[in-house]
Amino acid sequence: MELTAEQVLTLAPDAGVAASGKKLASTRGWHGLGRDTEAIWGEFQGSAQYQVRAALNDLTVRCSCPSRKFPCKHGVGLLLLAATDPAALPSAEAPEWVTSWLTRRAANAEQRDVKTAAQQQTDSAEPVATTQAVQPSKSADRRLTRVYAGLDALDLWLDDLIRNGLAQVATQPISFWEQQAARLTDAQATGIAGRLRRMAALPNASHDWPARLLAELGRVALLTHSFRRIDELDPALREDLRGAIGWTLTQQEVLARGEQVEDNWQILGQRVSSEDRLRSQRTWLLGSTTGRYGLILQFAHGTRPFEIPLVPGTIIHGTLAFWPSSWPLRAIIAAQEGEPSRIRTEITGLYSIAALLAHVADATAQQPWLERFPAVLKQISFIPNTDGRWLLRDEQGATLPLHGDDHWQALALSGGAPCDVITEWDGMTLTPLAMITAGNYSVLSGGY
């Protein structure tokens, strides 16, 4: 395993575990530390003796302590120790409690594969109607009716809003938006429900809020309008539209219908946000050979781990299955081989802000409901403004505003000199996710 301490820390479920993990990352308190080609392990003397082990292929950690955090501080400590002081874990024969765990894991994985394969077979044997317009099944039919009803009500509400004027909205409580969002959730139009919930934060939040709010309302209007004419659209755009409204695909459906691309996928950057104890993680990938971007979304409740550990700054070899789309980005990992390794070669990217914006224009022309765009910007510098706002500046002098007001870590690392920055563009601001200085990959907090 060749990870930096920083990368290991991205695996910690929260800042507390990260801090306690750091403290355990010295040989003090550890016994029987060791490694082989598959795993690393050690026993830690805490309030009791704990057996800690980590699989190297996907960095899954297992510890015998009673903590409900995952990985726990012992796991993070062990991985940190391996990252910062490899000599502390000599090659050795794995003890029984490590080998038995690895065997169990392998057995589970196999079972899962068999299940998936079986599922895929039934899928292909009896093609579940995937495009409802073609051959709607009964439940799909019911859902469609419900969505239509929900959208009808929404359209009336929207028209009312504009007829009476947005000025009134400024004083409405959150529940004003929440009620409408809940109705749409009931109608199984969760995508639009999410958009409405985000709109609740807009009124009075900025000087130009009426423009922002109107733009968002307009996008929703376009969605409902287009949905009533969905049959007139390209098949790929139909998928995007259905996705924007709230239809999701199962893993099997993505595997069966999505494009599959094998590559060395560089894990560019990651953001985790949480809402009501549900944590969602966005991870951006870039294929070393194909140059394709991919987005992996994972969700987890509370402090439970995300199913697949994805460490920014590493490369995994494998196949991504993309969700069908006119601008495919969202994907799942269809197959993965070997252990992740650290990104060592230069990441390809764009050398100007003009190139980024041209790329965004292309993508938007294909898929007008795209909300976020990944981009690796080369030779770009962080500029602190006296008013607390930050800019990214390319070598030609062009700028775009940065999200958030704390980019001091990035400025410390770059020293004001141009460097490579991995960003996410949301149409208004850039969020820096990571940067590369002197060949070193560093995760950034994104300005919060």
Added chain:
Amino acid sequence: MERLIDAALVGTARTGDKVAAAGAPATALIAALPELTPARKLLLAAGAQAVYAQAGHAAGAVIPAADAAPADEFAACSTGAAHLLDQLLTRDETGILPETLTRLREAQLRLPHRLVVAALEAGKRQTDLRPLLVPALDQRGRWLATKNPVWDWVTTASATITEALPDNAEIRWQEGASPERLAILRQLRAHAPTKARDWLAESWKSEKADFRAHALATFDAGLSLADEPFLEAALDDRGQAVRAEAAQLLTRQQGSALSRRMRERADTLLAYTPHKRGLLRSLAQALRGDAARGDLTVCLPEDLARDWQRDGVAPKPRAGLGERAWWFMCVLSAVPPAHWTTRFTTTPAELIGAATHHEWGQVVIEGWSRAAIATRDEAWALPLWRYWLGGYLRPQQERQQQGRVSLTELLHGLIAIMQGETITLVGSDLLDDATRTEQPLWIEIAPLLPTPWLPMWGQRYLEISRARLKSLRPHDPWVRTFDTAAHALPVEAFPQALQEWSIPEGQAWVTMEWRRATDTLTKTVALRQRLLKEIPR
């Protein structure tokens, strides 16, 4: 778009259909759609506008490149050291961050760039760390600090420790805030004392008394007889603190008129007659183990003359001391003790011996001690130390202290001027005492000793500690020495300190007390061992 927003804010109920008039995008398309309400038309136009805007987003105005940080002077520390520092900057439970930063400076290494922000934040919280953080920040950190006003502590802190005077020093002297101005003055004093004095003289009259006193204190560096006229004038200053500071500086100038005046006054107050050194008598004294000693004559001043007061003798005595004894002591503290050994042709030990039995002996010896500390007279340090130690060792009831003298203050001061042999002797004295007594003086004095301890002290300290642990007495004050030892033990003693501390069975709270002490010790020593390994000199 403006007109679309205006219409949306007011409501289409009042404005009617404004889409076409607003010249919105896709107007033609929208117009072609049948039976749309004005509100719906407006929404679709706004949606189209939003998508167009996303596709047509323009970059911000072209701006010139910003400045980049200058190259660092030092190399970054090792990954292992960085890892340790990361931990310590976040939370320094054992208090070894200062030692780590000092070590970094000695090894001429800096923090890695990724820790610069954490270090700037740490300096914001803890003022005592600042002088240690500045070199570790190096160019990158100091450059970054100039970009964010919350880190302006760096400017002031680097001014106090860097040698080179900044280019705009004179402007900052004239316009800066007090701490910055004092920092500039202090720096200038180190290189160009005359220029510093001239700058101060120019603004002297308009400065506040408080600032004048602080500014005078910078004369400590580069002090010479050339400063005398200025200081002599300051003796007549309105500010009491200014006068005291000036007198103190002039006292330290051996050739100054003030120090001569003080010497002349002292000569009228103190006299010494050595005993006749008959052969028989010396023989007898030698047999009794007594040093030859003579008689000391002390003559306390009757009242405080104006000129004495002008030279820094404070009229009000310290609590517990009569005013005549106080004036006497003040004069004595201003005379280098070497003056007495020359004048009376004798040794410090003999003079202290003679004073010990005198009615005003302790006042005399305190005066000598203060003078010895001020002039760093090492020849006097050990005999004075032994005298005070004797007083310290006496049981509380028997201690007859004149004027509530602060023993720890004097012992600390004396230790600070000792070197080499002398300090070794002092440590050994204390450790000998620790093997014999219940309440060893080591407990109080150990924090005053220079660190790291001598290897021999470390070894003996740990032996004594293990022996005391074995007896496991409740309320053993020795437990308190572990915190000091954790930071003071020398590297040679590390293996011995890290050997297991087996705590004998006993009352739970007693074993707990020892457990806590030994745990802190081993944890701190283990971290220190790691830092010495990670930051090799």
